[in-house]
Amino acid sequence: MPLEVKDLTISLASGELVAENISFQIEKGEMLSIVGSSGAGKTTICKAIMGLLGSAYQATGQIVFQGMNLLDLTKKERKQVYGKEICFIMQNPMTAFNPSIRVGKQLEKTYRLHHDCFSKMEMHTLFDKILRRLGLEDTDRILKSYPFALSGGMLQRLMITAALINEPQILIADEATTAIDACNRIELMKELKQLCTEGMSVLFVTHDLRAAAFSDHLLIMNHGKVIEAGITQEIIKAPKEEYTAYLLGACRLERREGD
């Protein structure tokens, strides 16, 4: 199994609990969404998986990947796992890129971290293929652009490209579709689902149950705790918990207002 989170509890130095007794698994080729309102603890769980918690936090429990506990990796193991086996797409595309380097160059650098001996042309053919899969055209211009010349939605898809070029086993996407308009967001979710059928596992983090509807399983969180977990379509059809019903109601209301 690609990833298993077992009884993960994360607290701050003050003792405040950010995530409490969280357990879930993601199978190969599966998409699991963590859904919850702002402050539920979703990003903190992603950071724990990515080894990004730092000294402000304390974490107990286990995050098992390929027989290793990701909470206890050595520096060497971290280099092998992150950016290659497990990739993270962050919330804010604007801060993910160096503003003074063309995005194509930044993708080349990312690719070379884990691959030797590739010509610029081969790399750009690969970038072009992935960007087109993610719904972007005019890829030559995009790759030659500086980040400030691109829209938030373009940068978000470039961030996803930076993750996909290394063919990760697990993709962690934290609010990765928020800067993209509704139609393109659906297309992008379908594309992520397609990548799952090709063997990648996706942990998708969102406050939007509509985007999460594409996933196989859901984990509904509030105030650091799991409220409800299970098969996506079953939860959407008949939520057991009031909070899940509230989230669904909020989505329907938003949709009506958007009509």
Ligand SMILES: Nc1ncnc2c1ncn2[C@@H]1O[C@H](COP(=O)(O)OP(=O)(O)OP(=O)(O)O)[C@@H](O)[C@H]1O
């Ligand atoms: N370093 C920190 N110092 C203080 N509080 C923190 C810290 N990290 C997280 N928190 C608190 O923990 C809670 C969970 O934060 P987290 O960012 O994981 O939520 P989230 O569900 O991802 O929210 P959002 O959807 O807004 O990104 C919040 O109340 C946040 O303020």
